[in-house]
Amino acid sequence: MSLASERNDIELDEKIKEQHRIDSLNLLLYMMLLITTVLTVWMFKHRRMRYMHETGLALVFGLVVGALIRYTSVPSAISHVEVKAVSHPTYNGTLPPDYLWYHMKRKLENRTYAYRLTGEVEDLTGNQFAQQATFDPEIFFNIILPPIIFNAGYSLKRKFFFRNLGSILCFAFIGTTISAFVIGGVQYTFGLLFTYKPSLLDCLYFGALISATDPVTILAIFNDLHVDVNLYALVFGESVLNDAVAIVLVTAIENYAKLYATAADGFEAIAFLKAIGLFFYVFCSSFLLGSVMGCATALLTKFTHIRDFPLLESSLFLLMSYSSFLIAEAADLTGIVAVLFCGICQAHYTYNNLSDEARVRTKDFFELINFLTENFIFSYIGVSLFTFPKHQWDFAFIGCAFISLFVGRLLNIYPLSWLLNLRRNPKIPLNFQHMMFLAGLRGAIAFALAIRNTYSVGRQTILTATSIIVAVTVVYGGLTTQLLLWLGIPVGGEAEEDETTGLNQMQRTRPVYSTMDARPNATGARDNPEKARLVRLWSNFDTAFMKPLLTNARPTLLETLPMCCHPLARLLTSTQQLTQDTSNKYDDDGEGFLEGDDASLHGAGGDSGSIHSNGRQMTAPDAAGATSPPPAASHM
């Protein structure tokens, strides 16, 4: 593939990204309108004003925004070529135009029809239904992925996540980067040996996107079997963050490609550094954006009495969360990262302010949507393997991909575990490392990233390889139960599996005691003072400032801030917060960040009564979240 055509591909990439940005802005516009409507409706109801229904408000706001768009925005450049059925079209661009206008003489009148660019044509045959059985990749990105990722954050078992934070961050950031570059490198090297010749950038792109692991199968089985909580936290935490990292890596590689293509020859290093800078910029900004949106929702739910109207409350929650995704996408950041951290903040702060109905409703809603969308994606991967018109079956590439995946995962898990074990206490035992190595399935995220851009042949090859890899690893995921037994990893909970571990009835409803934490006095936090200090610092700040500010829980800011700030503190304390029973302390003490010295104690007992229900993932006696009753119901 020539450099010129590669540059063209990059320009096409840009075009697609621009289109995506506009789509996001567009959806965001409506989300903002709905948020405004919800808040206004609440105000109306609150003040008992009845002269306008919510639909009327929605419409009026819509009119205002529509008028603004119409009369203020400047026409942006859409290229189109006019094609007359009887004359020569003329067009001099190097990229295909966005639109073709087709002039036709229809009987008596002249009419013009618009045609929108849908992509490159490779195969000049293909049937209509097959082409139709594929969806616009934008739908995956804008509609299907956000709830899955949000749900991951919202139902994150935060206590165990934060206890293993250092290791998780290490695997997610360093591990994913290693994996991406190893896979890209191996794939490129194989390419030189075999007939196929993918470009280095395509290989790296492939490496980055295929490094997003998807543990749904594994985690469902972990849930069923109630495996060790720390192993669960490591696998779950790694995969959640690793999606985010992989997505940002993909963006960074695209950026590098662009910078590289436009820079003069000597500036490779600068392009590389710029790409790294962009990586951190994108990740941190997205993280901040998501957190800010989560905190904003917490403030809204704390200081308005919207909790009197659970339907409005749930709507606001949903709209704010989705907006965090859309804002990030519209601002050229990554929505996935934003929506993930938004979900974590919503669970950590906002959840505490919600009414009981809204708690059940939001949990149930996301659980249901998550279940449906996840299965939809996998159905779709299956169908599209046969019907998607742009598959490029390069069997050498696919075969090599399995090998490079293996190598990439190997060089990610074992060296990092070794490094971590140097300082970490409790250590990650070897059988856990094997399980983590084997838990590296690929799923929805990798597929969604791959299908997003299939304009060039290289990208189409990547899509095909990704589909195959996802299909193989997901189907293989069913073997996990056997693997767990084979690796001797302690499982418990269900009668037919725990005979060997000999747990009694009471313990069955809790996560089994970790082999890593076999010594109840293991003071992991103290053995690693530096990490502990950082986490403790945040934990103290969170307890003293963030929670009192953002939630209705006690203590209030009046109690935690110094005397001089009391006027401000009074302003930021809601009446509800002041009047509520002091026994009704922050609801998720059992779920919060690593707090004080109890960090190394097992929190299993605290889970069972936690209103947060995140504990359910391990304590529920049934499988996969599919079977647990709405967790907060017991508090109604």
Place this chain on the structure above:
Amino acid sequence: MSLASERNDIELDEKIKEQHRIDSLNLLLYMMLLITTVLTVWMFKHRRMRYMHETGLALVFGLVVGALIRYTSVPSAISHVEVKAVSHPTYNGTLPPDYLWYHMKRKLENRTYAYRLTGEVEDLTGNQFAQQATFDPEIFFNIILPPIIFNAGYSLKRKFFFRNLGSILCFAFIGTTISAFVIGGVQYTFGLLFTYKPSLLDCLYFGALISATDPVTILAIFNDLHVDVNLYALVFGESVLNDAVAIVLVTAIENYAKLYATAADGFEAIAFLKAIGLFFYVFCSSFLLGSVMGCATALLTKFTHIRDFPLLESSLFLLMSYSSFLIAEAADLTGIVAVLFCGICQAHYTYNNLSDEARVRTKDFFELINFLTENFIFSYIGVSLFTFPKHQWDFAFIGCAFISLFVGRLLNIYPLSWLLNLRRNPKIPLNFQHMMFLAGLRGAIAFALAIRNTYSVGRQTILTATSIIVAVTVVYGGLTTQLLLWLGIPVGGEAEEDETTGLNQMQRTRPVYSTMDARPNATGARDNPEKARLVRLWSNFDTAFMKPLLTNARPTLLETLPMCCHPLARLLTSTQQLTQDTSNKYDDDGEGFLEGDDASLHGAGGDSGSIHSNGRQMTAPDAAGATSPPPAASHM
């Protein structure tokens, strides 16, 4: 507009419908895959088989179906024209092709790009964001409307609906038809007087689509004020069915146009009769389809133990309901009618079989989705009035439309009320008639119908007029409170309104006694024996056969069927049904069809404890469903 170009428009119509059918088939395919997955997962869980996760199953089923599509379907005819940047394209069709293929020489390679038809170009300017702030009309039809309509059926207050069934059917069928033809006729007549010249068919099309009333605003206010239950039932019932009728009318008029255009000159009458036949065929088939899907869900939930897994149960419920819409659309019936009756069946039968969690979850889910989608549509109407590129501002047409709407509603409500009052007892008082006349707002359905096809200028004019009408009537809806007071219609429930009616605290939580039913012994059912007999017949059949067959309620078929059928009856009776406490009779006795002589008694007392919660719409002390707690929660 010439006949030839009108024929072309009809052909284009066909093309759009074909596209829609394919879209529906497409979505349906995935729904079927998901249903299969859900059922298989349930079976796996039920039998404690763990070797495959649901995502794996979804993928495997997807692969199978994808392969089937790929290797069995025959390529259908998609037209495309190849456009070379340097040579003449040739195309001889009378319709624009579906795709243009654009051949370009890009630096070193030749590449071909596909462009898809998006519509006619009227205005050769227009900016990108504005064009983007509009969605594909298919999204309205396939995604946004179904939950709204389903929720109308699912939360239908069936007792009062069935008590007024005769009047509601009369208003819905005869009234809507009158309205459509009056509006079409008046609009056409005005057209002859003014400068604009819409075709008669376009006028009728407009009449039919604008006859779909949308009472969300009115009903929300009725809920707030707890107006008379019979008035509520009439307005709600009319508007729910009337959407269905209007949609089928629109289809019938399109069919007529097609038949008319293709028939020889003398066959107008035949085309007309055929269109009428089609109307009834489409309505009845859609009704049947929806009911069958509802009953199928009831059977599935009765005879499988899927209720042990509420998440799977809710997913199945949702997927089956949505499939009823898609099957109807794919079979050229109307999905709206199907999904409406599916909703009614789900509430009447399936709801009884659901687990408590699934009851709360489905109610909550649809309430939330309904709230969001409804407000989204109205926001969209507002924005698109300014940004939709295909508006045709024909102010004469719009002005006349308001007059014809007024006349159409006038000739619908008052004559039919007069006719009904001849036989009906209790009668519909005049102030109720005024309220019904004024309650004829237009909303989401009319807009969705109008935006669905905007290929021709006539249709674009209709869209613009519809948007304006919707905007005006929805905003005007806020005046209803004043209207109710002005018309002296009894309202009650909230302290600030009921001082005049002098209701005591206890009565406030119930609907006020109807002025129509002021005589407690009024035996409306007996005064109108013919109607009563029909309804009674169905009610008996329902109690003796349908409920025992489809739900887990007592009595069982063993008790209701004659001795000779007992082997079959045993087969159709679930263990749960046999073993459950007899005191746990069919849950919604208070909500069921008109049963025996209690038909004319007030059911208000029965509502408050009804598990069905539909009574909530009138008994809940707060507004618009937004404020009520999840109704079934009290039963958990």
